[in-house]
Amino acid sequence: MADEAGKVLKARSEIAALSQRSVRLGTAAGLLTLLAAVAGVFLLLNAFMRPFNALLEGASRLAKGDLTFRIVVNQDDEMGKLSREFNVMAAQLERSDRALRDEEEELQQRVAARTEELEQVNARLADQDATRRRFLADVSHELRTPLTVMRGEAEVALRSRDHVLSTDAQEALGSVVEQSEHMSRLVDDLLFVARREAGEVRLALCRVELGTQLRRTVADAGQLAPEAVIVLRGEKADLASEVEVDPGRLHQLLMVLLDNALRYSPERSEVYVEVHRDDNEVNVAVRDKGIGIPADDLPHVFDRFVRGSNALPGGTGLGFPVAKAIAEAHGGTLSIQSEENQGTSITLRLSLASETEEI
Amino acid sequence: MTRLLFLEDEPRIASFVQRGLTAEGYTVTWVATGADALETGLEGAFDVILLDVMLPDTSGMEVCELMRASGVSVPIMMLTA
Numbered sequence: 280m281a282d283e284a285g286k287v288l289k290a291r292s293e294i295a296a297l298s299q300r301s302v303r304l305g306t307a308a309g310l311l312t313l314l315a316a317v318a319g320v321f322l323l324l325n326a327f328m329r330p331f332n333a334l335l336e337g338a339s340r341l342a343k344g345d346l347t348f349r350i351v352v353n354q355d356d357e358m359g360k361l362s363r364e365f366n367v368m369a370a371q372l373e374r375s376d377r378a379l380r381d382e383e384e385e386l387q388q389r390v391a392a393r394t395e396e397l398e399q400v401n402a403r404l405a406d407q408d409a410t411r412r413r414f415l416a417d418v419s420h421e422l423r424t425p426l427t428v429m430r431g432e433a434e435v436a437l438r439s440r441d442h443v444l445s446t447d448a449q450e451a452l453g454s455v456v457e458q459s460e461h462m463s464r465l466v467d468d469l470l471f472v473a474r475r476e477a478g479e480v481r482l483a484l485c486r487v488e489l490g491t492q493l494r495r496t497v498a499d500a501g502q503l504a505p506e507a508v509i510v511l512r513g514e515k516a517d518l519a520s521e522v523e524v525d526p527g528r529l530h531q532l533l534m535v536l537l538d539n540a541l542r543y544s545p546e547r548s549e550v551y552v553e554v555h556r557d558d559n560e561v562n563v564a565v566r567d568k569g570i571g572i573p574a575d576d577l578p579h580v581f582d583r584f585v586r587g588s589n590a591l592p593g594g595t596g597l598g599f600p601v602a603k604a605i606a607e608a609h610g611g612t613l614s615i616q617s618e619e620n621q622g623t624s625i626t627l628r629l630s631l632a633s634e635t636e637e638i
Numbered sequence: 639m640t641r642l643l644f645l646e647d648e649p650r651i652a653s654f655v656q657r658g659l660t661a662e663g664y665t666v667t668w669v670a671t672g673a674d675a676l677e678t679g680l681e682g683a684f685d686v687i688l689l690d691v692m693l694p695d696t697s698g699m700e701v702c703e704l705m706r707a708s709g710v711s712v713p714i715m716m717l718t719a
Binding site: 424425427428431432434435438439440441 | 648650651654655657658661
């Protein structure tokens with residue numbers, strides 16, 4: 280009996296062990312199936328995502344400027360169509376980009392060619408400028424030197440104590456001195472106008488009180504023509520106007536105007552120098568009651584060597600052009616009003632010196 | 639006799655100025671270049687120096703400055719057209 284019971288027990292335990300193994304095997308099989316399912320899902324997902332990833336990478340490469348990137352398309356579904364469209368768009372972008380680059384390159388070449396052309400023109404102009412300067416300097420030297428020699432030799436001969444000169448010889452030498460001085464002034468005037476036209480006038484600028492300068496010039500003009508009556512008129516404040524000028528050149532300009540006014544006025548007739556300040560500018564008008572300038576001659580009074588139909592002998596035709604050149608070199612203007620047999624008024628307009636500037 | 643050093647590059651001008659000054663009683667030494675003027679001015683004894691302003695190689699002003707810098711203290715006059 281006991282033996283029977285032992286057998287039953289053993290059989291039971293074997294059954295239990297078998298059952299346990301079957302449970303374990305079932306679990307393992309279940310796990311394996313799950314694993315296979317997960318792997319399958321993963322593979323499926325990966326296959327599904329690949330075209331998306333390719334598209335994403337393509338977009339990223341395009342954004343970074345790599346326009347040559349294309350997606351490899353192996354499918355005909357919606358993703359395949361999208362990828363092909365992407366490739367078409369990338370190709371178009373690449374073409375546009377290349378066209379733009381070509382255009383830019385061509386533009387750069389054209390700019391470079393034009394720059395070189397301009398540099399050549401610039402060099403040529405600088406060369407011409409240097410030649411003109413040299414020419415003016417040479418002409419100045421070549422014309423002035425013989426005149427200086429003529430005048431100097433005549434003066435030395437006149438002053439010499441080694442010999443006694445006849446009256447005729449003295450007169451002849453005196454005439455040489457006088458005429459060479461006149462010629463020197465003419466050369467100076469011509470060169471001044473030429474330099475002004477070439478933009479090469481150098482002024483020794485300084486700040487002056489207009490009234491002081493005008494009184495000096497009026498006194499000088501009065502000495503040249505003792506019979507003349509020159510009246511300086513202007514408000515005290517206007518005469519106190521300060522201008523930045525080359526005093527020597529301004530004197531020369533005013534002397535031209537005064538000399539002209541006196542020359543064409545009846546004897547003892549008054550000539551006025553009138554000063555009037557106007558905002559940031561000041562006008563100096565030289566006014567006479569002389570014979571005036573015919574209307575037909577008026578537009579040409581500032582032209583070189585042009586003399587009015589009623590002009591008196593002795594002038595050079597350079598006075599007014601020089602005066603105008605001096606005015607313009609100072610940034611000013613010179614204008615003229617005249618009526619035949621009534622008189623002439625010539626107005627110099629100059630900017631006032633800035634108030635803060637100290638010289 | 640007043641001794642005068644005269645710098646002038648143009649011989650035709652130098653000629654009459656020299657004769658004129660000699661006639662007035664000056665002893666004139668003429669030089670034609672700035673370099674000569676400096677050399678002569680520094681070694682010789684002159685009472686007055688007369689310098690042309692416009693010179694081809696240098697300017698009379700520069701010669702004047704160099705002379706003063708080298709201790710020449712006699713009166714210097716500038717000659718210009």
